[in-house]
Amino acid sequence: MESQGAIVLFRRDLRLDDNAALGAACARGGPVVPCFVWSPEEDGSWAPGAAARWWLHHSLGALDASLGERGARLVIRRGPTREALEGLVEETGARAVYWSRSCEPARAAADVDLADALRAGGIETRSFAGALLAEPASVRKKDGSPYRVFTPFFRTFLARVRAGAPARPPREIPFPAAAPESLRREALELLPRVDWTAGLRAAWTPGEAGAATAWKRFLARAADKYAQARDVPGIAGTSRLSPHLHFGEISVRRMWRDAARRRKGAPAARAAGIDAYVRQLVWREFAHHVLWHFPRTPDDPLQIAFARFPWASAPAEREAWQRGRTGYPIVDAGMRELWATGWMHNRVRMIVASFLVKHLRVSWQEGARWFWDTLVDADLANNTFGWQWAAGCGADAAPYFRIFNPELQGRKFDPEGAYVRRWVPELAVLPARWIHAPWRAPAEALCAAGVELGRTYPAPIVEHAAARAGALAALAAMRKGSRQTGSGGGGSNGTPNALERRLAEMRPDS
Template sequence: MTPPALIWFRHDLRLADHPALTAALAGGGRVLPVFVLDDGAAGQWRPGGAARWWLKGSLAALSADLAARGAPLLLARGRAETVLPALAAATGAAEVHAGRVTDPWARDQARRVHEALADAGRALHLHTTMLLREPHLVANGSGRPYAVYTPFAKAMLAAGEPGIPLPAPAAIPGAEPPAGGEALESLGLYPVPGEPDWAAEFGARWQPGEAGAAARLARFTAAAIGRYATGRNRPGIEGSSGLSPHLRWGEVSPRQVWHAARAAGGSADIETWLKEILWREFSHHLLWHRPDMPDQCLRAEFRDFPWRADAALLAAWQRGRTGYPIVDAGMRQLWRTGWMHNRVRMIAASVLVKHLLQPWQDGAAWFWETLVDADLASNSASWQWVAGCGTDASPYFRVFNPVLQGEKFDPDGAYVRRWVPELAKLPDAVLHRPWEAPAELLRAAGVTPGATYPRPLVDPAEGRARALAALATLRGARGAA
C-alpha cells in the first residue's frame, strides 16, 4: 500500500496552483493536510493582530474547501520540527510537502523540520508556492543577487512568462488524522480574551480565503485594471487591486494574478500592475539574501542616522493626529480596515521618518501589527525605500510634502473627508492645509485648529529642512542615494 503524504500549509492557504499539494497527490496515496501555528519559531515576527484576524478567516475557508474534497485540515500548535515528525510517524507518511517561505525564521524552521524528518528516515520537499521564481535562482551576470529593482525586473521579464497555473484538485483522498488536533478557536488567533474587538469592521471589507481572493481578482481585472496606472495613485477611489492580503497569505498565487492580468489585455496599465508583482518578488529577493533587512539598514552608513525617538510623536502618528490630513486619513483607514492605500503608505512613512525623524523600524512595527497584508519582505523593503537606507531606496533628498501630495492625489478631498470627517466641510482649496484657512472658513466648517483638529506636529518646510540636515551628517549619504 502506498504510504500517505503530509501537505504542510504555510503561506499558501489555497488549493489551486499549489505545487506542493500537487506533488503530495502525485504519489498516489492518501494526503493529510496540516497547518502548524508555530509562534515560537516566528518569535517577534509572529503575525500581528490584524494578520491573525485574517489568518483565522483564511484557515476556516481552507478547512471547509479541503473537507469538501475529502481531506479535512488538521490544525496543530507547537514547534513544527516536533509536530510534523510526530504526525508522519502516526500516519506512516514518508514525505512532507510544503511551500518555501523566504522569512529568515521560516527558513530556520524548515531546516529544523528537514533534519528532524531525516533522522527518522523521512523527507521534506519544498516547492515554489508563494513566488514566481525562487530568490536563490535569480542572479545578475556576475552570479550575484540583485540590489536594484529595475535590472531585477528586466531579468525576471527576460526569463519568460511564468508557468500556467495548476488547477485545484477535484478530490483529495484524505488520510485518517490522528487524535489531538486543535480546534480553530483554540489556536487563540482572534479575538484575544480580555481585549476589545478592535477588528470589528474588517469583515465588512474583506473576505479571507481562496474564494474571496478569486472574487477580488475577477473584479479588479474586469474593471480597475484598465485604469490602474492612474487609478492606483488616487486613494479616494477603488483604483488598486486590494489583493495584497490574499497574496500575503497565499490564497491566490502570483502566477494566477499574472496570467489573469495578461488575459485582461495588453495595455500600459496592465504592465504597470505587473511591475507591482515584480516589486513584491524583488522584496523577497532582498530578504532572502539580506535576512537582517527587517531590523538593520541595508546601507551601513544609515545605521548612524540621528533619529529623535519620541513616544509622543510616534503615538500621534499612529492615531492619525499629525495635523496633516492625508496622513491622518491613512492612519485612520489602517486602524479601521487593516489596510492603507499604497500611495498614502509612502506619504505617511515619509512624514514619520523624515519630518518627525522617528526610526523607520518603529513605523514598520506598527504596520506589522495593524496590516492584514503584513508581509515581512514587502514591509521591510518598502520602509527602507522610504527612509533611504535600502539597497534600492528613495533618493535622500526626496521628502514627500504631505500637503502637496494630498492636493495632487486627493484633489477633490474624497479620501480625507471619508476618514477625517471633522474636516469634511472645508473647501477643497484649504482641505489639505487647514491651518492656513481663513478664520471665517474655519468657523463655517466647524474647525478649530488645535482643538477639533490638531495643528501640524512640524511645519512641512521645517520638517524637510531638518530631515536634509540629519541626512547631511551621514558619511557618504549623498553617494549612497
C-alpha cells in the same frame, strides 16, 4: 495509514488552486493529511502581528471548509513544527511530508533542518515553489551578485523568468478513514480578546474564495485603468490583493497567466494598465530578492551609513502619527484607514512613512513595527522594503534628502479631498481648497465647516519647512560622522553572519 500516505504542511499557501505540494501529495495515491502548525516563536521577533493573526484565523477556517468540500479537513497543531510533524507522522503512519517553500530566509533555512530531521526518521520530504514567480535567488546579475536597483532587475526578470502554467485544484482529497485529532482554530487564540475587528470584517473576506472574487473584480473593473488610477487613494483603483497574496490564498502564477491573457491583443490603453500591474507584481519579487540576499534588513539599514542616523525619540509625536492626529490631513487619513481596516493605499503608505522618518525623524524600524502589528498584509519582504525605501536607506530607495510635502502630496493625489473626507470626518465639509491645509483656511471657512483647529482637529504637530530643515541637518550630521569613520553609504552589511553564510550555501530549491 497506507504506506503512500502524505502530510501536506500548509503555511503561507492557504489555497487548493495551483498548490504543487497538495497536488503531489494527492498524486501519490494514498491518504493525504492537510495540516497547519501554529509556531509563531519560529518567526523570532517577526511573528504575525494582531491584524495578520485575525486574518489567519479566518483564512484557516476558509481553507478547512474548502478541504471539507473535497472530502478532507485541516488538522491543526501547535508547534514547534518539527515535533508536531513527527507526532503526526507517528499517529498517521504517513511516509512523506510535503510543503511549499518559504521565500523568507530564516524560515527557509529552518526548513532545511526540518527536512534533515524528518529524513533521518525515514520520511520522504519534498518542497515546492509557489509563493513567487521566481525563486528569490534565481535572478542575478551577470557576475552572480544580487540586484539592488529595480529597473535592471525587472528587465532581467522579464527576459528570463517563465512562470509555469498553474495547476488546477484537486477534485478530491483522499483523507484517512481515522481522522487525526485536530485543535480547534479558537484554541490558537489568534483573535483579540477585546474585539476591535469590526472594520476588518467589513473590509475583507479572508480565504481563497475571497481572493478569487477580488481578483476577478479587479480584472473586470479596474485593471485597464490601473496605470492612472493606482496613485489615487480616493478611488478603488488597486486590486487590494496584498493580504491574499501574503497568505498565499491566490496563486501569483495564475494572476500572471490571467493578466497575460487579458493583455493579448488588447488596445494600447488597456495593455498599459495590465503592464503597470504586472510591474507591481515584480516589485514584490524584487522585495523578496532583496530580503533573501540581505536577510538582516528587517532590522538593519541596507545602506550601512544609516546605522548612525540621529533618530529622535519623540514619543508624543509618534503617538500622534499612530492615532492619525498629526494635523496633516492626508497623513491622518492614511493612519486612520490603517487602524480601521488593516490596510492603507500604497501612495499614502509612502506619504505617512516619509512623514514619520523625515518630519518626525522617528526611525523607520519603529514605523515598520507599527505597520507590522496593524496591517492585514504585513509581509516581511514588502514591509521592510517599503520602509527602507521611504527612509532612503534601502535598495533603489527614495533619497533621504527628497522630502515629501504632505500638503502638496494631498493636493496632487487627492485633489478634491475624497480620501481625506472619508477618513477624517471632522474635515468632511471643508472646501477642497483647504482640505489638505486647514491651518491656511480663513476663520470663516473653518467656522462654516465646523472646524476648530486644536479642538475638533489638531493643528500641525510640526511645521513643514522647519521639519524639512531639521531632517536635512540630521542627514548632514550622519554623512559627516560617516566620513570621519570611513563607513560610507551603499556598502554591504559587513561580515556575513551565520544565516547569510547558510543562505549562500543553500541550493535555490532546497
